[in-house]
Amino acid sequence: MxxxxxxxxxxxxxxxxxxxxWRLAARGAEVVGYDRxxxxxxxxxxxGETRIFRSAHFEDSRYVPLLKHADTLWxxxxxxxxxxxxxxxxxxLMGPTDHQQMATVLxxxxxxxxxxxxxxxxxLAKRFPQxxxxxxxxxxxxxxAGFIRPELTIQTAARRAEQLxxxxxRYTTVREIVPVAGGVEIRTDSGSERFDTAVVTPGPWVNxxxxxxxxxxxxxxxxxxxxxxTDPEGWFGEERPAFIRTxxxxxxxxxxxxxxxxxxxxxxxxxxxxxxxxxxDRTV
Numbered sequence: 001m002x003x004x005x006x007x008x009x010x011x012x013x014x015x016x017x018x019x020x021x022w023r024l025a026a027r028g029a030e031v032v033g034y035d036r037x038x039x040x041x042x043x044x045x046x047x048g049e050t051r052i053f054r055s056a057h058f059e060d061s062r063y064v065p066l067l068k069h070a071d072t073l074w075x076x077x078x079x080x081x082x083x084x085x086x087x088x089x090x091x092x093l094m095g096p097t098d099h100q101q102m103a104t105v106l107x108x109x110x111x112x113x114x115x116x117x118x119x120x121x122x123x124l125a126k127r128f129p130q131x132x133x134x135x136x137x138x139x140x141x142x143x144x145a146g147f148i149r150p151e152l153t154i155q156t157a158a159r160r161a162e163q164l165x166x167x168x169x170r171y172t173t174v175r176e177i178v179p180v181a182g183g184v185e186i187r188t189d190s191g192s193e194r195f196d197t198a199v200v201t202p203g204p205w206v207n208x209x210x211x212x213x214x215x216x217x218x219x220x221x222x223x224x225x226x227x228x229x230t231d232p233e234g235w236f237g238e239e240r241p242a243f244i245r246t247x248x249x250x251x252x253x254x255x256x257x258x259x260x261x262x263x264x265x266x267x268x269x270x271x272x273x274x275x276x277x278x279x280x281d282r283t284v
Contacts, residue, residue, distance in 0.1 A: 009034065009186045009198040011174045011209070015045045015150065017201035018157035022077070024199075025164035032193065033168040034186065036205070039158035040151040043277065044203040047151070048224055050254055050263055052242045054091045054145040056116065058101040061108035068112075071144065077153070081160055085153045089255065090239065091145035092124075092131060095246030097138045102246060105140055115143040130235045131243065147242055147254045174202075174209060204277035220271035223284060226261045235262065 006029045010021045013033040025031045033039075040046060055071065057063045074086050095102045109116050119139040124131055133139055158168055169188075176187040183196045202209045204219045229235035242254035250267030274280060 006030065006197065007032070007183075007195045009184065009193070009195040011177065011186065011198060011200045012036075012202040012205070013039045013158050013168055014041075014154060014201060014203050017199065018154040018161070019073070020199045020201065021161035021166050021168070022157040022164070023073075025161045025166040031161060031166035032186075032195070033158070033161070033166060034172050034174045034188065035168065035170055036173040038170040039168065040155035042151070043280070045150075045222075046154050048222065048263075049149070049151070049256065050147040051150050052091060052145070052244065052252060052254055053086055053088075053148045054093075054142050054242075054244075055112075055114050056093060056105045056140065056142040056145070057108045058093065058104055058244070058246065061104060061111050064108050064112045064114070074148070077157060077160065081156050083152065083156050084149075085156060086146060086148045087257070088144065088146040090241035091142045091254075092128065092241050092243040093140045093142060093246075094131065094133055094137060094243060096134075096136055098136075099246050102138060102140070109140070109142075117141040117143070128239065128241070141241065145242065147257075149257065177209070204274060208277075219274040219277060220268070221274045221280075222265065222271055224263055224265040225284075226256065226263050228261045232260070 008024050008029045008031050010017045010031060010033040013021055013035040017033065018039050021031050021033050037043060055064065055067055057067065078085050093105050108114065119127065119141060121133050121135060121137060124133055124139045162168060172188050172190065174186055174188055177198060177200060178185040178187065180194065183194055184198045186193050186195060186198065200210070206217045240255045240259070242252070244252040250269065251264065253262055253264040255262055
């Protein structure tokens with residue numbers, strides 16, 4: 001269905017909402033966005049300077065077509081705005097050869113003909129001496145991978161949506177979304193407004209805004225830390241890929257955009273429950 005001439009509310013102009021606002025505005029919709037802070041703030045999934053982008057996938061090879069489409073849109077947003085939002089450094093996916101996630105990575109690569117290299121321990125040590133794997137492990141270099149800059153990307157997508165005619169209400173909390181005849185009504189402290197439809201992407205505030213969902217979304221904190229290598233040249237070398245390791249401890253890391261530090265993080269299973277996002281304890 002064409003979005004032309006439709007009035008669309010975007011509730012939460014963050015990781016997903018900013019992109020939805022950009023694409024809807026580009027397709028001719030009358031877009032109005034609402035965000036309780038401002039696009040690109042540090043209180044939701046956008047915080048943290050960088051995120052890994054990859055083409056090969058651990059979890060399910062059926063994600064790959066979606067990733068390819070996202071790849072195309074990243075390039076388009078960069079071209080439209082003239083900003084570097086993503087850097088393709090490659091990403092090393094490492095783990096035991098008999099681990100299910102490594103098997104899925106190789107399956108996704110084979111099914112979708114992805115640009116890659118497979119490295120054993122000896123080859124990895126020569127090319128990337130900052131990484132070590134055990135006998136029986138393998139490393140797959142996903143060449144169409146790297147890191148994105150989430151805060152900057154969200155700010156850029158939101159600004160591009162505004163250039164295409166969208167209106168974004170910053171520091172405006174949506175209190176209620178009410179279905180009405182022919183559409184929805186968005187209610188804030190300043191009043192209410194009617195739309196044909198709404199894209200609802202409130203991030204960690206989903207349970208507050210949508211308390212009647214048949215399930216409760218488990219909101220967790222991503223714990224990351226930045227380290228300055230004692231030997232930057234020895235750590236980074238000529239190539240500076242991101243990495244994800246499956247076992248024995250699932251973890252990931254990526255170089256900072258300025259090339260000075262390394263960001264390290266643990267897997268989703270080790271993320272901590274966040275509780276009330278309005279009362280977040282930021283002490284780690």
